[in-house]
Amino acid sequence: MALRRKDLLGLADLSPEEIEHLLEQAEAMREVLEREIKKVPALRGRVVVNLFYEPSTRTRFSFELAAKYLSAETVSVAAATASVVKGEGLLDTARTVEALGADVVVLRHPSAGAAAFLARHVKAAVINAGDGMHEHPTQALLDLFTVKRHKGRIEGLTVTIVGDILHSRVARSNIWGFSKLGARVRVCGPATLIPPGLEELGVGVYYRLEEALEGADVVYILRLQRERFSEQTFLPGPEEYARLYGLNRERLQLAQPDALVMHPGPMNRGLEIAAEVAELDRAVIEEQVTNGVAVRMACLYLLMRRGEV
């Protein structure tokens, strides 16, 4: 079964069945990654273009590897070298990419909705690799995949997401993903970094980390972007943040004894997460990275199979 959609723009659009299907496919891809020769011919002759308007190391490498393991041709364009600097708009770039014969465009862009905009203007499949504060669907899929591997299920779990929810596309995609698969989602952070209306999505909002951690099965720590301290006054400073919202061993004890600790990376050790916590066995942060490749292979594969079924 393929996905019945041209693009992967966000988890808000996906049904629970579609998400489950992607996760099952990722399981198969994960097996490929465990082989000695990590290559299958599934996307031979297909062209995947990674179009990155924001700096990114992990996501870009992850997509590149995913495409390569599926035998697709890949081209990566970083904003600094792209025609962006010549003032070419996203629409023009999209048309160029299309004319060059891309089958899939993986887009990372600072504007929310950029992937949806691109998807409307090109025939190629578009995968959103992060659009402003909106969504980062493959990150949430790999997080779901990782949790499912460890817990065997998503339904009924309590997931606590901690940090700058307001600016986080990872938080938004994870709220959709975990909620749709039946988990209880809590968010926790200072009031200035919690966007309005989350309760309407069924999310529990907490300002005290201790309360938010109580009984949690998954503790998901977001990266605190230090530029937030300067551009507007969201927070008094990093020291206070670390004191109130930093995850340390003591606080983690409030969660379930086997609670997973997750982080989308890169981490600020000592700020949002204590180094000793990040090194625990149940901190699955590196495994998230590995699983990211499998999940992205599944996304590429299922979107490309759409035309064949």
Next chain:
Amino acid sequence: MKRILFKSGTLVDPSSGRVWQADLLVEEGRIKAIDSGLVPPRGTEVVNAGGCLIFPGCVDVHVHLREPGFEHKETIATGVRAAVRGGFVAVAAMPNTRPVADSAAVVGYVRARGEEEGLAQVFPVGALSRGSEGKEMAPLGEMRQAGAVAFSDDGRWLADAQLMRRVMEYARMLKAPVISHCEEPALTKGGVMNEGITATVLGLRGMPAAAEEIAVARDIILAEFTGCHLHVAHISTAGAVRLVREARSRGLKVTAEVTPHHFTLTEEAVQGYNTNAKVNPPLRTRADVEALREALADGTIDIIATDHAPHAREEKEVEFDQAPFGISGLETAIALVFTELVHKGVLDLPQAAAKLSLNPRRLLGLPGGVLAEGEPAELTLIDPEREEEVDPATFASKGRNTPFAGWRLKGWPVGVVVRGKWIPVRPLPGEGLREI
């Protein structure tokens, strides 16, 4: 001598609240006679207005004609054609052109260009501050002499309270209203839509209702302090409505306008990153829309204005946060008033006519707005039963940026009388489906 007889129309006079069927004879730009069974003198142009409503000519107090400086978006020539096609006989042109209309020269230019076109009249609004930069007072007196009917830094709020106080004192002396775009900029920096659940889900930066309400509150206080007539442009929140209602209940010279998009749409229209629904002030919530409708009905909001803000297609066909704010509104306004307000019982016909003609004229100090013998013959004819789908490709405006494309609306202007001329823009009800 040009004479036009409108036979059997339904006259709507907002000044008396009367609605009645009669013939109306126009002669030399004035209403010569209103009676039943008028016999046209020889050489009279006869228009069968059966099935039509006749309003005093509608006036839009808030449009952006973009000339000089942004002629790729709109020109005065295309703007006045859009006005007439939308049923408006006059418009007030906002000063955020390039150069800004902050001098007698630019004000005079806009006015003269409007006269050259000879269609809808163009009344310039002068800037409050030089370059609308909020620092120094613009030459309000000279602009008034050159034909400015009001003053505004539209698009920006004059944040300096001392300067606002001074321009209000000055404008009061000149007997001209100050039109304020109420938005505390510190609260909306980087914002692209209403702050709330929709912005949260879309990952877009919000502009809270509080930004508008703080600005309305300060401006009302300064209006009371200075005695100046404050006109609140494009009011959009329930809280702002409450402030205006309270001010008016105390007899202050405070008026307010609402746009058709604000009384029709909610923030949901932005879903899918629809840049044609990106507008400032932003589309708000259902509760705000309800409050605006209530305020229209109880008279708190006395004017309907479009904030016609045309943009070129390529300017709107970009990422949401890159797109300019604005909706091309002149050619859908009256149809939205009928579809959303008149046919739904929010406004009766005299109220609708007052908010489109009499009250806008009073704001700008223009005569007319009354259907009576001897009054200026500026008229808008409307077929309240006509149904038509909004097709931006047919707009006279260069700006096709509308969130209403494809909407089927009921109640459309069929023609106007302006400068003594009858200009039909749609078939009369009796004429069948012939397109003009």
